[in-house]
Amino acid sequence: MSAKSDALYRSILDKLLQKAERAWEKGTVAEPTLLFSEASLPEYFRLPHHDDKAALHASLREAERQGCIALEWDRRAGADGQIVRARLVSADLTAGLLGRQTAWAGYVLAESLLSPWREVIRVGDVLQRWRIGKPVRGLKASDAQDIADACRVIAACLDGAREDDIPMRRLSGQLFSDTKRIEAIIAALDVLSAETMEPPWRETDDVLNGLGLVKMPMPILMAGRGIVDLADGTEIAIPYPYVGLSPSSIQRIRLATPGAYVLTVENLTTFHELALGKAGKGGKPAGLIIYTAGMPSPAFMGVYERTLSDAMADSRVVRYHWGDIDVGGFRIAMRLKNAHPSPLSLWNMDPAQYPGVVARKTLSSDDRREIWRIAVLNGWAALAEIVSSDGRAIEQEVLPLSLPGV
Numbered sequence: 001m002s003a004k005s006d007a008l009y010r011s012i013l014d015k016l017l018q019k020a021e022r023a024w025e026k027g028t029v030a031e032p033t034l035l036f037s038e039a040s041l042p043e044y045f046r047l048p049h050h051d052d053k054a055a056l057h058a059s060l061r062e063a064e065r066q067g068c069i070a071l072e073w074d075r076r077a078g079a080d081g082q083i084v085r086a087r088l089v090s091a092d093l094t095a096g097l098l099g100r101q102t103a104w105a106g107y108v109l110a111e112s113l114l115s116p117w118r119e120v121i122r123v124g125d126v127l128q129r130w131r132i133g134k135p136v137r138g139l140k141a142s143d144a145q146d147i148a149d150a151c152r153v154i155a156a157c158l159d160g161a162r163e164d165d166i167p168m169r170r171l172s173g174q175l176f177s178d179t180k181r182i183e184a185i186i187a188a189l190d191v192l193s194a195e196t197m198e199p200p201w202r203e204t205d206d207v208l209n210g211l212g213l214v215k216m217p218m219p220i221l222m223a224g225r226g227i228v229d230l231a232d233g234t235e236i237a238i239p240y241p242y243v244g245l246s247p248s249s250i251q252r253i254r255l256a257t258p259g260a261y262v263l264t265v266e267n268l269t270t271f272h273e274l275a276l277g278k279a280g281k282g283g284k285p286a287g288l289i290i291y292t293a294g295m296p297s298p299a300f301m302g303v304y305e306r307t308l309s310d311a312m313a314d315s316r317v318v319r320y321h322w323g324d325i326d327v328g329g330f331r332i333a334m335r336l337k338n339a340h341p342s343p344l345s346l347w348n349m350d351p352a353q354y355p356g357v358v359a360r361k362t363l364s365s366d367d368r369r370e371i372w373r374i375a376v377l378n379g380w381a382a383l384a385e386i387v388s389s390d391g392r393a394i395e396q397e398v399l400p401l402s403l404p405g406v
Contacts, residue, residue: 005056016088021103025133032088068094110144117151150188157211163248168213200366209295219244221291223275225256242275247299252306259316261287261404266323267396279401308340320347326393327367330374351390359392
């Protein structure tokens, strides 16, 4: 059989199989047929040689003999006849002939593989999407092993209270004997650990940080006027320009100045410049500034929550967050907002203040929808309107430096 007739043979069987799979995904019972007409199958009528059509007919007759399909012929079309339509008899046999699985066979395998996790970590939602033929962040039922491995990672991250972040490659080696396996399943980790299953998807570092997984353990950097109560019962004043300490060594951070502010900062460059006093007249900032290193990790959040429990007892204290004006920045702000019942004000995250700033990119429709959802949910509805209509995704580092009260 020529390459053209072989390709058409496989295409005919695959079309029938796809019809059966679509019916299964909709929960209906169907006996798929394929009409051999100029409209639905023009390739059939454009085979260049009689031998090509004869070879195709022979292959389809063999598929019929094996119980895969049934053929209806128009014998008036010549000695070899012409096929009027093909009907799928056995989807499983046809899939075997094509060397692939049916959608339901793949789903059954996925369901079996994920059964230990079905009641936890959103696996049931993923399976439900797959059951109706919808991939989740590009993941299909054939990617069930990625989801299963992601469940193991998340379970390990949630296993007991951790005061420090987890080295990603160490955990990957312990779980899979492969230090890079976790990096290969970021999409699955995102699907299972994100707040929603809808786009836009998170950046790799945001996914990992949210789980407390780090490429290299990092200290919490802090600047300004504060006193660190250490886990060993001692305390230190934050020196100029800043200090970095392991999360497990910090009990909490206290404000040294009554009624001052607590400001979290997403990006290292901006934190460093603020710590050096470049937003004002130099010297220590008046409040407490803490670097989140992007999406704050669980270890960071533990320190932050304990710090707020003390600081927010003073009604004069205001807490702020300054990050990128994009989806990631607002997701970080939401995580910080949820650490304490007190309001969180967004500092320098109003794009209308910076009409002349040229953005690296514009917000997609998915970005705008997600920012709107987060902003309305967390009391920043007025800002949601501005960000959505402005449309610029602005990185924190390009904005002028400023601090509350300066």
